[in-house]
Amino acid sequence: MHRTKVRVVEDALDANNTIAQANRADFDRHDVSVVNLMSAPGAGKTTLLERALDELDGVRVGVLEGDVAGSFDADRLSLLHLPVVQLNTDAGFGGECHLDANMVRTALPALPLAELDLLVIENVGNLVCPAEFRVGEDARIMVCSVTEGEDKPLKYPLMFRACELVLINKIDLVPHLDVDVDRLLANLDAVHPGVPHMLVSARTGEGVDAFRGWLTELPARAAAPA
């Protein structure tokens, strides 16, 4: 019984990876770098994008918004006059808790890939399953809010291991919390040694320049030989 389940999961992930490679081929053909942005619900992904993408000079950016229901985030980002496509997962039973490669693939025709340098895919807010599904991205970024507490890397290790950059958000709130940011960073380093991180506040703008720089340089990094 357990063995059968594991086998089904493996098959599903094999199928996902095959479609992720097809997405990757489409992105490469159009010379688009792709970020998969992940976090728990309410960690501030959309507010960070509002801040960072507003002034991304010289990089033509589009956004694919993943949500169980609604288009609240896509509506907000549309105000930046970027191409934004909403992808809702509630066609699945009760709402899928993550994006997978096939969902992203169904949205690609709605995106003007030929006119983009960078595509940001904002995943469904969830610290577990999004980390299990590649979608054809160059880089995975996760956002962790200091309000979530310093133990999150230890409790959701796969997510914190599966990313190339960690944004520690809402640092403006640290004086009002009992959180120990040094311990949060030590826990992060314990599960993903050496992963780059940035301390940011989407609300005040602190640290957002560094994130913007990282995004601006991604196309060059992605094109460089590994």
Add this chain to the structure above:
Amino acid sequence: MHRTKVRVVEDALDANNTIAQANRADFDRHDVSVVNLMSAPGAGKTTLLERALDELDGVRVGVLEGDVAGSFDADRLSLLHLPVVQLNTDAGFGGECHLDANMVRTALPALPLAELDLLVIENVGNLVCPAEFRVGEDARIMVCSVTEGEDKPLKYPLMFRACELVLINKIDLVPHLDVDVDRLLANLDAVHPGVPHMLVSARTGEGVDAFRGWLTELPARAAAPA
């Protein structure tokens, strides 16, 4: 293909409900009321339990802690000298993002049901999938932190509909946030009209008395005819 997937999901939920009924029968036999406590990661479930269960006079309480990995929350609650059992979901691929009835069932032999009036099951931090799986509980409580923003009921409607009580936590932080609590409550009422809610702060203790009262009265409510 899609039809097949829906069918598989329905079968899985049927199987889950069958096991949930078996759990329910065990709880009834021992006269134990059961709460399924759900939230996004870092909304403050464990800190609320530390506050509320410490002084739950006259009610013998136990806790089943669900986490992908680690026993951090169980270790914290053990300090209250309650029976606490840790249930890790990382035996599933990459870690299951929710508890289901069968996982709870495997943990029941480790719990002294005959010596309990109330069992609190702290689910995995996730606003999507835990709402889809009944585990045999009397009541589902969800915790929503004001730091997550006022849009969460609209973006994760199933979770906010699937509960009998909503705790709006971390209200001590409201002066430091841009969140509009009235709008959060209006959004909650839009997706789940009339659901009871409490404004609480696990950090300062504000509102925790009301939550404690609700938990204390649950066995009587659960025993009353519907």
